[in-house]
Amino acid sequence: MNPPINAASLNQPFTGWDELRTSGPAWKIERPQATVDSYVPFFPDQNGKVYELLLANLPVMLHCMDGAGRLTSVNKRWAQSLGYSETEAVGRAFNEFLAPDSRARLVQHIYPAYFQSGICRDEILTVTRKDGSMAKVVLSMNAYRGDKGRIERSVCLLDEPLNVSQAVTVVEDQRFKGAFESAAHGMALVSPLGEITLANGAFWEFLEGTEQERAASVEDILHKDDVASFLTSVGELIKSKSPSIKQELRYVTAKGRLMHGATSVALVRNDAGEVEQIILQIVDVTDKKQATQRLQHAQKMEAIGQLTGGLAHDFNNLLTVIIGNLQLLENKLGTDEKGQRRLAEAIDAARKGSDLTRQMLAFARKQVLEPREVNINDLVKGIAPLISRSIGEAIQFKADAMAGEPKALIDPSQLESSILNLAINARDAMPKGGLLTIETQPIYLDKAYAAKYPEVTPGH
Template identity: 30%
Template sequence: MTDNTKTAATEEMRFRLLIDAVVDYAIYMIDPTGIINSWNSGAKRFKGYEEAEIIGEHFSRFYTDEDRAAGLPQRALDTAIREGRFEGEGWRVRKDGTHFWCHVVIDPIFSPSGQLLGFAKITRDLTDRKMAEETLKQSEQQFSLLVQGVTDYAIYMLSPEGRVTNWNPGAQRIKGYTPEEVIGQHFSMFYTPEDREAGEPQRALETAVREGRFENKSWRMRKDGTRFMAHVVVDAIRGETGALLGFAKITRDVTEATQAQLALEKTREALFQAQKMQAIGQLSGGIAHDFNNLLTVILGNLEILGKRVGDDPKVSRLLENATQGALRGVSLTQRMLAFARRQELKTEPVNITQLVQGITGLLRSSLGPGITIETRFAEDLEAVLADTNQLELALLNLATNARDAMPEGGGVIISAQPEVVLEQAHSPVAAGRYVCLSLTDTGEGMDEATLASAMDPFFTTKGLGKGTGLGLSMVHGFIEQLGGRFILKSEKGHGTTAELWLPVADHRAQARTENTTADSTCVPRLSVLVVDDDSLVLTSTTLLLEDLGHRVVSAVSGAQALALFDEGEVIDLMITDMAMPQMSGAQLAHAVRLLKPDLPIILATGYAERLEGFAAELPRLPKPFTQLNLAAIIAQSMK
């Protein structure tokens, strides 16, 4: 053997050792007919055949039955001959019958003379990669199905420039566009014109790029031009290198939820306002009650003093001035009681049209020549249940406020129309039949903050000394006490409308009147029991009664009064305060009625109170009262 022959043999042995050492690739030779004539360790490892088992076999045995039936093995060899190489991927079969995915390269081997000697075949097991790809593909398909199945969310992708690249059914349902209409368009088309002008779309993308995510809630536009409140999330999508690939955008229509939240907040605000007004009303009513006690004392003593000082004009002027000051206090407490819904009301059926026509002259003089008055009344308005005097006063208050809101002049429209509120209606007014009496001015109107506080007692926008701030609160309390509702509507620069929702009078409603014209001179001398826990009021009332010629027996509590009856005290009439500790005037009246069923009883009160049973029918003496009021109600009670 020559040295060259030895060298070639050595090189061939090294090459075979190298091939056999490769375990990650199946490397083997096949003859021109496809018969295997070599086999390396890699082929043995992932195909499962020993060299002795496979040499001399046809390579097609590695193919699946389907591929063999389709002639794929021979086509692979033909392609290798024709094109110089065959390369592809597909399923193959191991010795144990399991399948694996492989990458195959077949190269034809030719002699120097061009004769086909066979084929070199290299196979690589790519099953793990294939399975990963299949898993990823399946995941992508499932994700796509999930996204396409979502109809409550608009889910779509944007290019880095903000153009829509895909579109799910949820987006079509919420925004109204089909995929053909929107893909390729810039997503800013969904923004309102004012948000586009303010640069909101670009700010959203810049925030997502900078922070990784943008999230907010704002108005968006549908295809038909309508707006909806949207909760929007924009996520920046980046590749493995950090390059921006685009954005994932999720939009949810939260219009209904937002409206529900606003309605809830409005309801909470209304509840808070009602609770606030109730608390202030209780405070105002309590203060007014105490003031009425003081004013009862002051006016009673001034009245008696006026009878005893003689005719000195200087003293008379001082008494008159003091009396007028006390009467101004009475007016103030009446307003506070009106707000607290604790004033004495003389309700009766009232014809709104006639009432307004009756005070039109007074309204014109109050408003002045620079303000016009227009009335608009529906035909055949039903009568409402109201206190005529208080309703007239309420209209005058509203007219005065309208005048002050129109210093340069303007117009006032007074209108009335019937209204029916159903049980299921979402209305601030309780279900029932009403007449809505409204006064609308063309004044400067109120902003939201002023409107929210307008009915609060002592709140005023007028200068110091130009208003008590009790006008609107008095109207509010008066209407509420009637079972109606006072509603203010105003906008800055667009005037104010005040609505008085007055309940329609039942056909059986009767006016409650008090006989204040009874002749007190026909009342004989009486033995009067006066009960009041306030010693000043007790003393003042006693002096007024004694001045009328009556004998007075006094008690500072219900228990003391009952003790007098037990002692056999002769009593012709009892006057008792309503608000007393331990035993109220109504409770005392009930106990006395059991002892003396025919005894006349008068309830004195600083504010209207809800009474039940026989006590509700007893005559009431509102505080503060004059000697004339006292004499009149005694005459009425002794009939």
């Protein structure tokens, strides 16, 4: 483990190099401090002068360090860029030429990793020039280890301040890419022509598209009725000074599903003010939209139920009066068979109307539950006309009753209401028409099933 570094000493020449460099038992060695007088060429072989001349005149900032982290040589570009002469630079620790924050990062993070790997690449630091001004540089280092594995020399390259903007852009691009890809919501870049040039995983997940199914343009993913609205909004955004707009749009996935997305649209302009890219951000609100629609439907049905209940109640009162008067008339007619027959038909029609109001009251849940033994076949047969009227002429209705007289202990109005609701749902599922069949069959509920539902008794 590397020894702790005292942060309070960061403004002093770095003295922790030996501790880091000699962290193994074989790395303990005494070494004289590097000075101008004790300068040792980096390439001591017979061709060293040629290489030294080459490095000294490279058009990039370059310096060499000894095993103590002190400069042993700097090239002309290094001296010119930072304003120091070679005599002023050689013998000083490299961290002395850094701003405090960069000095701390070099000592606490970069050096420890460098002593393990012997390589450092593309670390952005701030150097302090002799005149006190600062500049960004990109540091890269390579180590030369001796026979015992010790780092004896290092060659360090500093990218020129003029080139750092590109390096910073690359780093920022990498960070943007990471944030872009890991975003929870769908994001995409769109050209002014509407072509999708880049999109993250959440975007394609929202659209349920595989690599082969990915759309080429916004028009391919939008619902056809929303394309014009989107184009109009983008046009208004281009003319306005607003940074972005938001609207809810419908999208069609690769599987044909309709999705709802809260869409934010922003523009990327060049220096001339021309639109270069359109940024889309989509938040999936499909579930929320469907929940809202279900709530609205439930509220509508509740309102219909209240209206139906009120009308049915008033209409039932009228029918009660009509039936009562018809019965009185029937008693007074005596033996007039023709009159009796007509009155019987009128009374029968009034009672059917009363049954209808009872069904309407049950639908509106205004009627008290009255469970009794009911013949299911007869109940389905009796409600068949109401079902036929409710589902419309485009759907054929068929009642398939089982043999015998199946009976159940149930409130007939509630069962009729349930069957009617099923029929209405079936109608909505067949907008182009079809066949609706209602079958009655016996089912045995065992003890295991009854144990899950306390109100259920085992049996048929």
